[in-house]
Amino acid sequence: MISRHQIAFKNLLRKKARTFLTLVGIVLSSWVLVSLLGFNRGYEAALNRDIDNLGYQIMVMAKGCPYEAATMMLQGGAGLRYIEEDVAKGIESRPEVAGVTPILMQAFFDPNKGDGGGIAGYYGVDMQTFPAMKPFLRFRKGGWPQGSEAAEAVMGFEAAELEQREVGDSILVPEKNVELKVVGILERTGTQDDGTIFVPLKTLQQVAGLDKITTIGIKVKKDADIAKLEAALYQLPDMQVVSFSQVKQTIMKLIATARVMVLSIAVIALLIAMVGVVNTVLMSVMERRHEIGILKTMGAMPGDIFRLVWTETLLLCAGGGVVGIGLALAFARLSDLLVRRVLPYAPGGELVAIDLKLCALTLLIIVAVGLLSGVYPAWKAGRVRPLDAIRGGL
């Protein structure tokens, strides 16, 4: 005996072009919906990951001192300002602080780097505290320097590739002509660390001929009041504080507007698709009034007709939803690339994170909204009066 689902499927196939176009509408709207929900989830996770990968949540440096490699490279050594190492000890004693790591950024002029020379940047890091703050750093080969004054260096993946260095090779600090042995090369991280050359802090201080630092990285205790700590750090004279929680909040606020707009577009797309569903099923019901009338004379109850028409809606929405979600999964990386092109700042890693849970949720939304939009046509079909329909009257 033919089932209700088979009848509904056959009914949909009667008008293939119409069914196909309705299906395309549902496919596109579910594709957009799952991709956007995936973006909502993926962006925040990626941003958190980037910030966590810094190893510390707050940075303190002298006012006006550049604190990232790009500016240091542009300004060279001229923009660097120094702070005393004792400042780090003072900060470490605060109850909110889990640990601090002093950093010295140094830029040396290399006259033989292209025409007119160029800047080579080095990060002096404390071997006692820095590796512990970045436990996620993995070595492709070698390891951290042994000893706080070793004439050794660790190179980020890109830095090593650019300079064609391997563990055991040497690099020369320009200007100072100090030779350092490469003892470790990091795995690719997708962060600034990839282009960085790390040197023991004391070594770099000796090379540069100073006993100060440029930056203090601060790891905050879990559940500590970061705002309170930031407020206290702002009181330090001539210091600037960069809080990555603030950075994150600022970026999330910036993105939030875009997210609301894009989600609105997704909802509108979903509504348009559902109007298409209503139209298709209603048209189908109108065209089959005569047939529905015969079914009723044969004993079909209004509930049977309602369920039959509703099943058609269910098949349309479930089919379109599954295909749309499949396309979203297949083209997730492409969506990722497109999103990256339009966003002012995009963290590393997966931006559009689509998993099975999200797929199921999207399918549920599509089917639920679809079934809702199928209520009216199904109700209309259930109310058809058999004799009027057979006679062709209203």
Place this chain on the structure above:
Amino acid sequence: MLTGFGTRLHFPAGKFLLVPALLCLFPLTTPLSAAISCELNFPASDVARLFPGSTGFKTIYFSFAGHGGPPLLRRVEARLGGVPALYAPLEVPYVLYEVYKGTKKIGYVHGVNQKGQFGVLEVFVSLDLEGRIKAFYLQRIAGKWANKFTASKFGAPFVGLTLRDFDQFNLLTGKGRGRVAAMVNPAPEAATDFFGLLRAVNKNLVLMDAFFFAPDPVAP
């Protein structure tokens, strides 16, 4: 100053961190690129200097992945003596500057990376359409002897060399005859860099030969 940018852009109160935030985080996802083999730092002025009389150039990219694949790579490496191998050669695109005078192509500028004593050597040559070196340019070298190699006196003997000149010289043993063998190392303490530079020029000419002057059958 970074915070100055934020102020000048007139972000609402409390949003002053936006620009530093973006500047700070942007490099996290844009690590220094090593995706391209060897590029001129200032192509417009460098090409004009390396190719006097030129009026323009076109930048093109080629790679083993796009042309010839692993078979061509193996043949090229064999021509280079097997050791040292090309560095990340298969996927990495090489950059070639096609040089024009008006609409007429008059030559090429091409660079390669080579491992040096304290860092990478970025070695460019300009070539006429027959593959003869017209100019030698060492864009990058590390070491206190660097200026001896970047001096025009060191680069001059490369002018006029072709791939045939390198056939008479063994780059692995450092022995042979002809013009390449006659070249003098200006910094005897920097033998790694000196032979690295010779190997780089040879690699440069071999790549140009394999891809452009006498394309291998597997390469288009």
